[in-house]
Amino acid sequence: MPKPYDQAEDRALRLPSHGTTVTAEDLRVRLVLCSDFDGEMLIDGSQVESVxxxxLQLLVAARQEAITHDQPFAITNPSSAFVERAKACMLSAALGLDIQGESVQ
Structure with missing residues (x-):
């Protein structure tokens, strides 16, 4: 079973199944480390059950930082729970999620 923030072979940072304030500090550190790599910043949201x-604030900030430094950023395979929470918080566009079949850059 993968650990919450394991980096997969494709270097995607895997979000935990339950992203809480308690797990946010560890995520912040991992996002900073991930941003130090050249290339696309991939965040795997497939295992998220609650966020x-x-x-969400850390992910929005990470995406903005990536945009500022011309570094591609993508949340890949977001779970339905992740998408629903992002939509409820009106953060889909800020997170770059493809909600209506159109990619947001």
Missing amino acids: GQAV
Whole structure:
């Protein structure tokens, strides 16, 4: 069983199944480390069952930072729970999620 933030072979940072304020600090550190690599910043959201405001805020900030430094950023395979929470918080566009079949860059 993979650990919550394991980096897969494709270097995607895997979000935990339950992203809470408690897990946000570890995520912040891993996002900073991930941003130090050249290339696309991939965040795997496939295992997310619940995601809190602190984690969403970190992801929005990470995406903005990536955009500022011309580094591609993508949340790959977001779970339906992740997508629904992002939509409820009106953060789909800020997270770059493809909600209506159109990619948001």
